[in-house]
Amino acid sequence: MGKEADTVVKKAVKNHGGDATCLLDIIRDVQDAMGCVSDEAVLQIARQLGISTTDVEGVVTFYHFFSKKPVGKYSVYLNNSAVAVMKGRAAVAKAFEQGARCKFGSVSSDGVIGLFDTSCIGMNDQEPAAIINGAVFTNLTPEKAKDLVEAMKAGKDVNKMVKDLGDGQNQSALVKSMVNNNIQKKGQVLFAPFEGGSALKKAVSMNPAGVIDEMKKSNLRGRGGAGFPAGMKWSFCRDAAGKKKYVICNADEGEPGTFKDRVILTELPHMLFEGMALAGYAIGSDEGILYLRAEYAYLKDYLENVLAGLRKKKMLGKDAGGKKGFSFDISIKLGAGAYVCGEESALIESAEGKRGAPRNRPPFPAQYGYMGKPTIVNNVETYCTATRIILEGGEWYAKMGTAQSKGTKLLSVSGDCKKPGIYEVEFGMTIQTLLEECDGRPAVAVQVGGPSGNCVGKKDFGRRICFDDLATGGSIIVIGSNTDLLEVVHNFMDFFVEESCGWCVPCRAGNVILRNKLEKIMHGNGTMADLKELEDWCLIVKSMSRCGLGQTSPNPIYTTLKNFRELYEAKVKKDVEYSTEFDLAAAVEDSCKYAGRKPQLGEHS
Numbered sequence: 001m002g003k004e005a006d007t008v009v010k011k012a013v014k015n016h017g018g019d020a021t022c023l024l025d026i027i028r029d030v031q032d033a034m035g036c037v038s039d040e041a042v043l044q045i046a047r048q049l050g051i052s053t054t055d056v057e058g059v060v061t062f063y064h065f066f067s068k069k070p071v072g073k074y075s076v077y078l079n080n081s082a083v084a085v086m087k088g089r090a091a092v093a094k095a096f097e098q099g100a101r102c103k104f105g106s107v108s109s110d111g112v113i114g115l116f117d118t119s120c121i122g123m124n125d126q127e128p129a130a131i132i133n134g135a136v137f138t139n140l141t142p143e144k145a146k147d148l149v150e151a152m153k154a155g156k157d158v159n160k161m162v163k164d165l166g167d168g169q170n171q172s173a174l175v176k177s178m179v180n181n182n183i184q185k186k187g188q189v190l191f192a193p194f195e196g197g198s199a200l201k202k203a204v205s206m207n208p209a210g211v212i213d214e215m216k217k218s219n220l221r222g223r224g225g226a227g228f229p230a231g232m233k234w235s236f237c238r239d240a241a242g243k244k245k246y247v248i249c250n251a252d253e254g255e256p257g258t259f260k261d262r263v264i265l266t267e268l269p270h271m272l273f274e275g276m277a278l279a280g281y282a283i284g285s286d287e288g289i290l291y292l293r294a295e296y297a298y299l300k301d302y303l304e305n306v307l308a309g310l311r312k313k314k315m316l317g318k319d320a321g322g323k324k325g326f327s328f329d330i331s332i333k334l335g336a337g338a339y340v341c342g343e344e345s346a347l348i349e350s351a352e353g354k355r356g357a358p359r360n361r362p363p364f365p366a367q368y369g370y371m372g373k374p375t376i377v378n379n380v381e382t383y384c385t386a387t388r389i390i391l392e393g394g395e396w397y398a399k400m401g402t403a404q405s406k407g408t409k410l411l412s413v414s415g416d417c418k419k420p421g422i423y424e425v426e427f428g429m430t431i432q433t434l435l436e437e438c439d440g441r442p443a444v445a446v447q448v449g450g451p452s453g454n455c456v457g458k459k460d461f462g463r464r465i466c467f468d469d470l471a472t473g474g475s476i477i478v479i480g481s482n483t484d485l486l487e488v489v490h491n492f493m494d495f496f497v498e499e500s501c502g503w504c505v506p507c508r509a510g511n512v513i514l515r516n517k518l519e520k521i522m523h524g525n526g527t528m529a530d531l532k533e534l535e536d537w538c539l540i541v542k543s544m545s546r547c548g549l550g551q552t553s554p555n556p557i558y559t560t561l562k563n564f565r566e567l568y569e570a571k572v573k574k575d576v577e578y579s580t581e582f583d584l585a586a587a588v589e590d591s592c593k594y595a596g597r598k599p600q601l602g603e604h605s
Helices: 002-015 020-034 039-049 053-062 082-086 089-100 142-153 198-204 208-218 230-239 260-267 269-283 294-312 344-351 380-392 394-398 431-438 485-499 510-522 528-544 548-552 555-563 565-569 584-595
Strands: 074-079 113-118 130-132 135-137 183-185 246-251 287-292 329-334 375-379 408-415 421-426 445-448 454-457 475-479
Touching (some): 002 020, 002 039, 020 039, 020 053, 020 329, 074 089, 082 089, 082 408, 082 485, 089 113, 113 142, 183 431, 198 269, 208 230, 208 394, 230 375, 246 269, 246 344, 246 380, 260 269, 260 294, 260 408, 269 294, 269 375, 287 344, 294 329, 408 431, 421 431, 431 445, 431 475, 454 555, 485 565, 510 528, 528 548, 528 565, 555 565
Parallel strands (some): 074 113, 183 421, 246 287, 287 329, 408 475
Antiparallel strands (some): 130 135, 408 421, 445 475
């Protein structure tokens, strides 16, 4: 094993130029070759890169898709998000377990099949879905799961297990995926006709300050959810000290229920890369990075090919867009499965080859970002929107939307509706209108903004989707009457417990406390006092957590307590001041059996 690890690690390190910022790629190559990242491999990676074993170990154990134990010749990662559960995930999981003869979280005795739970993989519009050795399988049924197990046992190439290809570029030679785009509604910003190269050429005909002025006129706010004004961010970065600056695209849409960026990456990559290039021109940068979530690794070769084509057309590289003296190029860095990396400073840490732990702020990335240099981080939709703004003008764009939310928004709609998919809508659309368009009118609740957002009931379906009212990064989950809303809340809390980076106690421990208290209530052992404690803990975690994950993680409980309190009250004991789930008789049953005696329990035990 030691000799094998040494050989594999040397090859992986050499393939990435001995660059420690490529640590995630090196670890990924080692795992692909060896089936895991052993202690010996950790030691060899550290030696080859001249870093500590602690740094390597920390990265290996931080990311979901890395493992120190063998994950099987075929590793099956089945989505366990709330929508997957709604769509029959349990039956699919059972079929995988019966076929592989092992439980989720383990590997079959012959080492062929590993079964693992994973959070949202960006396929909520076609669930249940799984990733097997990097290939995506959608709309799974128990029968399809059985067929996949048989194919794996027969040693079939995973790509040959993909039978029906999806639409659009999913059918292209470099993708060949069964994923469907499910574009339900096209708007005039993202999906209007676009001539490649036109926006960058127009941008470089202006001065950089003029480009930023157009962004400010548009009042474009970041589309990742936080909504910080893009023009202001670009201006801060341009004015920051230092010659070297970076443009980073956040393509790590890990919020359960969000998949809009997946469709943009598939169908509008030219528009995205052009937006990054004109941003580079605006802030004085020569280098861009697309941080691509591991779940979308199946698109990497296709995206690399698009970049190569742009270089041939002189849209990237030296004198980009025909502007002498302006050089700009883009590279792709893959994540490895960590929701917290959607936070911009955690993403930067990950791109540098580290654990994706959020940084203390200030300083903000615009002053101190990637490799300590001024950096702008915007998401996929934001850069595409910037491309259209440069073409049509900031004033044109600002005529759409609401007072605080200009333009259009791309929504990922899933759950209990007949037409899941993506919808480009003008800001200000009501929940009710959206439900009519996606045929989700029997809904009793809508989760706006994913688990970290707001769960609203029928009385609030007249509220509008915009920063002025209900803000969202794009996730809209429709919840019908046949779905247990508290089970959805529990699923969301499981997600946050799993995805907390563990840096701060309020998030690391507080979310576990919240989940345990929720379970006590769901099991019928709660009291009215527990509801008050639940609400108090929500406020503690929200106010004391270090980053956005912990500051929003209580929202599934907090917003449903506010909008659906009757569901909680129906579960609790009204006339009891204290109730416990602990069953003393059950706890001592085994010991009494082995001791050959009967438990002597007091009347108050």
